[in-house]
Amino acid sequence: MSATDLKTIYVVAGPTASGKSGLGIVLAEHLDGVIVNADSMQIYQGLEILTAQPDADDLARVPHRLYGVMDPADVCSAGLWRQMAIDEINQIFRSGKTPIIVGGSGLYLQALMEGIAPIPDIPGDIRANIRAHHGEIGNEAFRAELLASDPGSASIGATDAQRMIRAMEVWSATGRSLKSWQGEPKQGPDPDWHFISILLDPPRADVYAAIEERFDQMIDAGAMAEAMALGDRALDSGLPAMKALGVAELIKAGRGEIPMEAALTRAKTLSRNYAKRQITWFKGQMIADKTIFEKYSERFKGKILSYIL
Numbered sequence: 001m002s003a004t005d006l007k008t009i010y011v012v013a014g015p016t017a018s019g020k021s022g023l024g025i026v027l028a029e030h031l032d033g034v035i036v037n038a039d040s041m042q043i044y045q046g047l048e049i050l051t052a053q054p055d056a057d058d059l060a061r062v063p064h065r066l067y068g069v070m071d072p073a074d075v076c077s078a079g080l081w082r083q084m085a086i087d088e089i090n091q092i093f094r095s096g097k098t099p100i101i102v103g104g105s106g107l108y109l110q111a112l113m114e115g116i117a118p119i120p121d122i123p124g125d126i127r128a129n130i131r132a133h134h135g136e137i138g139n140e141a142f143r144a145e146l147l148a149s150d151p152g153s154a155s156i157g158a159t160d161a162q163r164m165i166r167a168m169e170v171w172s173a174t175g176r177s178l179k180s181w182q183g184e185p186k187q188g189p190d191p192d193w194h195f196i197s198i199l200l201d202p203p204r205a206d207v208y209a210a211i212e213e214r215f216d217q218m219i220d221a222g223a224m225a226e227a228m229a230l231g232d233r234a235l236d237s238g239l240p241a242m243k244a245l246g247v248a249e250l251i252k253a254g255r256g257e258i259p260m261e262a263a264l265t266r267a268k269t270l271s272r273n274y275a276k277r278q279i280t281w282f283k284g285q286m287i288a289d290k291t292i293f294e295k296y297s298e299r300f301k302g303k304i305l306s307y308i309l
Helices: 020-031 056-061 078-094 106-114 124-149 151-155 161-174 178-182 204-221 223-231 247-254 260-285 298-308
Strands: 007-013 033-037 098-103 193-200 290-292
Touching: 007 020, 007 106, 020 033, 020 056, 020 098, 020 193, 020 298, 033 078, 078 098, 078 106, 098 106, 106 260, 124 151, 124 161, 151 178, 161 178, 204 223, 204 260, 223 247, 247 260, 290 298
Parallel strands: 007 098, 007 193, 033 098, 193 290
Antiparallel strands: none
16 A cells, blocks of 8 residues: 555644644644544543633634543543544544544553554443442452452552552453453554654643643633532542542542642642653653654744644
């Protein structure tokens, strides 16, 4: 197959607050594109402010897909997101437009671009029962039960509840360890697809400053009410949506358990730490076609577009 026969998909990646969304919109405007979300938190409803989902102006400029499409009570795995993204990408190609994947969840992007082990879907009742069981007996006892069934899970960190729960879900649903499934040949991307990856890698100080500023703006925009509405649902604290940056801290502040200033300080610290992990992951795991060493802003639009296109 010649290069001209391939279907091009643009991927805009990078840490939180690096300007991915802005760059994605400008690319979509220039390429007659549709943006597909690749952020594991922006996929949830009710977290529009706290996860910096596109606002009304953004949505009016270009089409966006997979933002706010899942309930916070549900779990979105990399495999589930991959299938939803594939469905959206195929629909975008059928419409004659260009898919532009935008997000900072490296495992999602890796699953789409490189493929993923064929782990079967986990039934909802098994997920719910295992999460409830973890909540009842606690992390230490849960880990002991997991290792008794699946010794190969010993490599999972003792405090990594999310991965332990995932391993137990897979074992309970399939009778095989997660590690065993991950050793299966990957389900790769469509051979007709050609990815062009763009990595935003601005100076760390610029990312941290943007995080501070953006979180303050979120508070002004109503992030506290958003967090409290989620807290009022009394969902399992181990659910991914409940781990969105700032959610737990703002809920505690709203309930009077900690001062608001302490909540903001903690949330900003966690956000910086998350950005640091993202930066490390992308440097080690993603070989981008184009790397931009500055935070995207409208000031650099012309220069960046001429570099990419």
